[in-house]
Amino acid sequence: MKKRTLQPAGWPRPKGYANGMTASGRLVVTAGVVGWDTEGRFADGLAAQCAQTFANIVAILAEGGAAPSDVVRMTWFITSRADYMAQSRAIGQAYRKWFGTHYPTMSVIEVSALMENAAMVEIEATAIVSEG
Numbered sequence: 001m002k003k004r005t006l007q008p009a010g011w012p013r014p015k016g017y018a019n020g021m022t023a024s025g026r027l028v029v030t031a032g033v034v035g036w037d038t039e040g041r042f043a044d045g046l047a048a049q050c051a052q053t054f055a056n057i058v059a060i061l062a063e064g065g066a067a068p069s070d071v072v073r074m075t076w077f078i079t080s081r082a083d084y085m086a087q088s089r090a091i092g093q094a095y096r097k098w099f100g101t102h103y104p105t106m107s108v109i110e111v112s113a114l115m116e117n118a119a120m121v122e123i124e125a126t127a128i129v130s131e132g
Contacts, residue, residue, distance in 0.1 A: 003072065003128070016092065017106035021072045023128040028064035032077065032122040033057050034114070042118040046080065047087040049120050051094035057125050058098050068099040070127035076108040077122045084108065 006020030007013065033056045035049025036042045043052045058068055078084050084091065114122050 014103075016095075017103050019105070021105055023072050025070075025128045025130045026065075028061060028066040028070070028127040028129055030057055030060045030123075030125045032114075032124050033060065034116050034119040034122050036116070036119075042116075045087070046078070046083045046120045047090035047094060050091045051097070053121055053123050054094055054098035057123060061125065061127055064127070064129075066127040066129045069102045070129050071099070071102065071104045071125050072128050073104055073126040074106045075124045076106065077111045077114060078108060079111060079114060079120050081110045083120065084110075 003021060003023040005018045006022060008019070011019065033053050034042070035052035035056070037052060043049045057071075061067065061070065114120075116122075
């Protein structure tokens with residue numbers, strides 16, 4: 001599959017995400033994934049929930065025959081921008097554990113609450129897998 005990051009000439013390079021991507025292949029998408037384990041228990045704190053969320057996304061991708069490097073878009077919903085900024089280093093380390101240095105397009109949106117009361121983060125992922 002040909003995947004290409006879209007970086008207009010003269011634009012500053014974003015840190016930790018891509019401005020845009022283009023790819024072709026089979027689409028694999030996740031629902032909003034939260035940071036709970038297989039028993040429905042939430043990790044303690046935003047960074048820990050992000051780490052569990054990344055693990056959960058990778059498991060769903062694998063079920064669809066996709067890898068973390070196939071992700072072209074992530075949309076994050078967080079309940080606290082302040083917590084996100086304060087824990088950004090730990091969140092980044094957790095991200096790199098599961099996704100390496102692959103940075104797809106991303107949006108991070110602060111929301112007042114998520115459907116699961118204990119959830120602090122919910123992430124949707126879109127992957128494109130090469131056919132053939």
